[in-house]
Amino acid sequence: MLHLFAPGSEQKVAQDSNSSQSAPGGISLKVEGVSKVFPGHSGAVEALRPVDVDIAAGEFICLLGPSGCGKSTLLSIIAGLESASGGKVLADGKVVRGAGTDRVLLFQEAALFPWLDVQRNVEFGLRQAGIRAKERADIARRFIEIVHLKGFERSYAHQLSGGMRQRVAIARALAINPAILLMDEPFGALDALTRDRLHAELESIWTTTRKTVVFVTHNVREAVALGDRVLVFSPRPGRIIADFRVDLPRPRSLEDHQLVSLSSEIMTVLRDAMGTQEQEGIHGKSN
Amino acid sequence: MARAISDAPVKRERIGHPALTTWIRRIVFYALLLIAWQLFANTGIIPTYNLPGPADVVASLGNLFQSGQLLPAIGATMMRLAIGYAISLAIGLVLGLLIGCFRIVEETVGSLVLGLQALPSVCWLPLGILWFGLSDQAIIFVVAMGAIFSITLGVNEGIKNTPPVYLKAARNLGARGLALAAQVILPAALPAIFSGLKQGWTFAWRSLMAGELIYFTRSLGNLLQQGRDNLDPAQVMAVMVVIIAISVIIENVVFGPIERRMRERRGLGSQRS
Numbered sequence: 001m002l003h004l005f006a007p008g009s010e011q012k013v014a015q016d017s018n019s020s021q022s023a024p025g026g027i028s029l030k031v032e033g034v035s036k037v038f039p040g041h042s043g044a045v046e047a048l049r050p051v052d053v054d055i056a057a058g059e060f061i062c063l064l065g066p067s068g069c070g071k072s073t074l075l076s077i078i079a080g081l082e083s084a085s086g087g088k089v090l091a092d093g094k095v096v097r098g099a100g101t102d103r104v105l106l107f108q109e110a111a112l113f114p115w116l117d118v119q120r121n122v123e124f125g126l127r128q129a130g131i132r133a134k135e136r137a138d139i140a141r142r143f144i145e146i147v148h149l150k151g152f153e154r155s156y157a158h159q160l161s162g163g164m165r166q167r168v169a170i171a172r173a174l175a176i177n178p179a180i181l182l183m184d185e186p187f188g189a190l191d192a193l194t195r196d197r198l199h200a201e202l203e204s205i206w207t208t209t210r211k212t213v214v215f216v217t218h219n220v221r222e223a224v225a226l227g228d229r230v231l232v233f234s235p236r237p238g239r240i241i242a243d244f245r246v247d248l249p250r251p252r253s254l255e256d257h258q259l260v261s262l263s264s265e266i267m268t269v270l271r272d273a274m275g276t277q278e279q280e281g282i283h284g285k286s287n
Numbered sequence: 288m289a290r291a292i293s294d295a296p297v298k299r300e301r302i303g304h305p306a307l308t309t310w311i312r313r314i315v316f317y318a319l320l321l322i323a324w325q326l327f328a329n330t331g332i333i334p335t336y337n338l339p340g341p342a343d344v345v346a347s348l349g350n351l352f353q354s355g356q357l358l359p360a361i362g363a364t365m366m367r368l369a370i371g372y373a374i375s376l377a378i379g380l381v382l383g384l385l386i387g388c389f390r391i392v393e394e395t396v397g398s399l400v401l402g403l404q405a406l407p408s409v410c411w412l413p414l415g416i417l418w419f420g421l422s423d424q425a426i427i428f429v430v431a432m433g434a435i436f437s438i439t440l441g442v443n444e445g446i447k448n449t450p451p452v453y454l455k456a457a458r459n460l461g462a463r464g465l466a467l468a469a470q471v472i473l474p475a476a477l478p479a480i481f482s483g484l485k486q487g488w489t490f491a492w493r494s495l496m497a498g499e500l501i502y503f504t505r506s507l508g509n510l511l512q513q514g515r516d517n518l519d520p521a522q523v524m525a526v527m528v529v530i531i532a533i534s535v536i537i538e539n540v541v542f543g544p545i546e547r548r549m550r551e552r553r554g555l556g557s558q559r560s
Contacts, residue, residue, distance in 0.1 A: 081455050101461045111456040114553040115474040125460035127470075158554020176460060 026212030027102065027179040029055040029078065033087030036073050047073050049239035050087055053231065057092075057179075058210040062223035064266065065233025066274065071216045074238070075182050078214065079105040091180065101125065104178040108185045110165035112157040118144060118168050119153040125176035136175075143171040147201065163194035167201070174205065180212040188217070196254070199225060203251055220263045220270070225252045232266060234273045242269045339521040344528065347521035356510060361529065364499065364507040367423065371430025372491050379435045379487065383442025383480075384468075393443070400439050408433030408494040412501065426498035433494035434487035441483010445476025477549060485542050492534060 036048040048070040055061050063071040076082035078089050080099040089096040091103060104125075112121050119140055126136035144153060147167035157165055166186055173181060187195045203226065206213055217223050223230045224246055232242040244266060248258055321341045327333075328340030335343065351357040386397045411432040415425035449472055457471040473480075499508020507526055514522030549555075 076455075079459060081459060099458045099461075101459075103459075105455070105459050107452055107456065109452060111450075111452040113453060113456075113471065113474070115477065124457070124462075124470075128461035128463075128466060156552055156554060172460070 025179070025210030026058040027092035028057045028090075029053070029180060029212055029214070030090040030093075031055075031074070031078065031087070032090065034074065034077055034084045034089060035086040036070065036077065036082075037085045046237035048085075049237045051238070051240055053240065055212060055214065058212055060206055060213045060226060060228045061215065062227035062230045063214065063216045063233060064220060064223040064230050064270070065218065065238060066235050066270070067218060068236050069233040070236060070238030071233050072184050075105065075184050075214060075216050078180075079103050079182050081105065101129070101176050102178055103180040103182055104173040104176065105182040105184060106166075106169050106173055106186045108188045110157070110162075110169040110186075112165055112168055112172075114157050117154050117156055118149060118160075121157075121168055122172045122175050124172060129176060139175055140171070143175045144168075146174070146205065147171045161194075162190050163198060166190065166198060170202070170205070174209075178211065180214065181206075183213065183215045185217055186215075187222070188219075195222070200251060202226070207250070220266050221254055221259070224248075224259050224263050224266065225254055230266060232269055232273070234276075241273055242266070336518065337520060339524065343521040344524045347519070348525040348528065351510065351522065351525060357529070360505055360507050360510050361533070363505045364495065365533075367426055367430060367499075367506070368491060368495050371427040371495065372434055372488065374427070374431040375434035375438055375487060375491065376484070378431070379438025379483070380442055380480075382435070383439040383483070384446070386439065387443045387446030387472075387476075388468075397443065400436050404436035404440060408490050409497040411494070412498055415498075416501075421502050423502075423504070426495065426502055429494045429498045430491045434491035437487035437490055438480075438483045441486065442476065442480050444483070445479030446472055448479060449475040478553070478555070481542075481546055481549065485538075485546075488537065488542070489534075492537075496530065 031051055031053040033050040033052060034048065035046075035050045038045045038047055051074060053061075063074065065071045073082065077084045078096070080089075080096050080103065091100075096103070112118075113124065116124065119137070122140035122143055123136045126139055131139070141153070144150060147170055149164060149167055149171070152160065152164065157168075160168065169186070187198050190198065199222070202213075213226075215223070215226055224244075227246055230242075230244040230246060231240050232244070233239065234241045244262065246262065248256065248262075252259055325340045325342060328335060328338055328343075339347075348357075382396070382400065385392045386400065387393070408429060411429045412425070415428040415432075419425040419428055453471055453475050454467070457467055462471060496508050499506040500512055501508075503509055503512070507530055510526045511523055514520065514526060
């Protein structure tokens, strides 16, 4: 419902997000043959082999792979912040062109605007949508509460810890009620305890809102703990080499033995892929 | 709030009032300097018609004030500064935005601005006099030319150094076009823009003084010149003191607080010790 976000529908959006916690859920996402080639000094660099992904509405997908495998690039392409060299992305069956407020990307570095306080950061997207000051203040306050930052409305980014900044970023994204949350290693720079807490919060937000989540990480356990599915990427040029379905009950414990054994299974697949890559490299050199 | 965080309580306990002790040291230093100057002037090693003592300078300052020359001169000078600076502000901001936003403008006009920035602004004075005659306009022209390019480059630099992640986040949250420029690019660029404005002001102030020394009209520069003509170094020094005072006041009353507030809010820390 919300992906139909269009100029003039602000009122409706505001009402939707005001009405209840059972806001409209996620939408489906389809990646068809998306590839990316970066032009470089020493010839073009292939970042992403043509990738196909099918994500159901409300699904929590983790993209797992080593650094530089192109998973972040894929996320940027889905967000519409970067163009693909080939293929297309369909959100709810419609081809994605450019950035849209139905798909919001969260960055590793939170990317809060340092000249705005927490309240205004969270209001930012609502302001762009033309929602009136009073209304957007109410909405922002509600989402600040959801991420447990009540009392920090007037704080600036530099006064917050890394975990708090990430919470603000989540509130800022949720405030405009996107159908899809795209998360690019958002907890990568946080300590383990903070990360665990944010996992739990993210999971509970996802459970109540049923938004589609695409979560990029290089942490196998994080992927297994959060995802309905874990898509494993090969090293550059990235392509999907495995698709694991995680049927463990939620909330999941990182110590759960099933989770641990699935993690090590995925780890083996990753290691094999890295090994093959190295052999290819050696082989290539000897030629 | 930011202030409370940056001022470590430990430091405060140990030193007491750091700001106060700094001021005491400063006042003692200036008092000693004035006394040394006065004593040296009293020895007569350099005749007083070359080096007057501080007492003479203060007396001269009093005369200038009482004769009704000083305040109108300050007023006229500040007026020229304000007009010239306002012109350079308007042109510099627009030019900087254009250079920062459009590659073609940067490649062409940008290189020209860099070249013109290298030109000492007093060099515009002959051209200003040719174009506008020996008049207020010529001086204002020089003041404006002195500041425009610093401001332009400051704005451009601010835009260039905007972290791309802010732009991505903003676009992703639905910011487009003018809103993106006004709500994201401009505030992100503000610290760099501000240092351009500050540098622009010092250039404007310098070229204004140079212009006023040449063009005889009611002005601080003219009071300096008049002191020279009357072989009155006390008046020259008195006017110099006034000029320094104006610079210090503008820097500390206009630019200082704005900059401090901006830096504190963003957690950039204070540049001043």
